[in-house]
Amino acid sequence: MSLTIIENSDDIEITINSEKVINTLFSENNSLNPLYDDIRRCVAALIPIKTGKYLHDILDNPIAFNTSVESIFEIPNENINENGIKFVRELFDHPQNREALLKLASPVLGHVNHHFNINFWNELFKELSLVDRDLSWTEYLRENVNDLEKKLIYFEEICKNDEIIFQLEAVP
Numbered sequence: 001m002s003l004t005i006i007e008n009s010d011d012i013e014i015t016i017n018s019e020k021v022i023n024t025l026f027s028e029n030n031s032l033n034p035l036y037d038d039i040r041r042c043v044a045a046l047i048p049i050k051t052g053k054y055l056h057d058i059l060d061n062p063i064a065f066n067t068s069v070e071s072i073f074e075i076p077n078e079n080i081n082e083n084g085i086k087f088v089r090e091l092f093d094h095p096q097n098r099e100a101l102l103k104l105a106s107p108v109l110g111h112v113n114h115h116f117n118i119n120f121w122n123e124l125f126k127e128l129s130l131v132d133r134d135l136s137w138t139e140y141l142r143e144n145v146n147d148l149e150k151k152l153i154y155f156e157e158i159c160k161n162d163e164i165i166f167q168l169e170a171v172p
Contacts, residue, residue, distance in 0.1 A: 012047060012050065012051055012058065013053075013058050016043070016047070016055070016058050016059050016064075017059055022059070022061065024036065025039060025040045025043065026040065026059065026061045026063045026064050026067075027063070028063070040063070040064075041067060041070065041074070043055065043067075044064070044067045044068050044070070044071035045071045045074055048072075048075055048079050048080070048081070048084065049075065049076070049079045052081055052083075054068050054071075054072065054083070054084060054087065055067060055068035056068035056069070056087070069101075070104060072084050072087070072088065073104040073107070073116060077108075077111075077113065077114050077115055080115045080116075084115075085115055085120075088101065088116065089124065092124050095132065095135075095136065098136045098139075098140070099136070099139055099140050099143060102121065102140045103140075103144070105120075105121065106144075106147075109121070125137060
């Protein structure tokens with residue numbers, strides 16, 4: 001359905017702002033499509049790929065906004081443009097968003113070439129005052145200590161195992 005919405009539309013902005021699409025995917029009523037969550041996430045991911053815009057740029061709706069924020073971390077890196085990067089930076093400026101943004105970014109933090117990798121967040125944290133940086137980062141670490149500990153243990157095991165490192169080096 002999401003691909004159909006995008007591909008069969010002469011004007012994606014008009015289609016997304018149609019009463020039918022809003023009522024089917026972006027409303028808070030009980031008549032939503034049973035797969036509405038998956039469909040809206042796919043729509044949000046396809047729009048930047050097809051148009052270079054983001055769902056929140058097209059539809060002024062709180063559900064669409066939240067879906068757009070989530071999808072920006074799920075779309076291929078090559079489809080994230082300067083507007084998307086600027087958008088995430090602006091969201092980070094609000095302390096109440098920082099923990100949620102870091103959680104959304106966690107799958108790509110270690111990807112060397114991803115726009116939202118650890119280097120991106122490091123730069124944003126460096127721009128904060130020491131107090132704000134400490135509060136934001138410490139809170140994130142406190143909330144995610146179990147997951148981070150598992151990742152650290154996994155990383156340590158990889159570093160200890162020469163065979164795994166050899167296999168990693170052999171990958172083109």
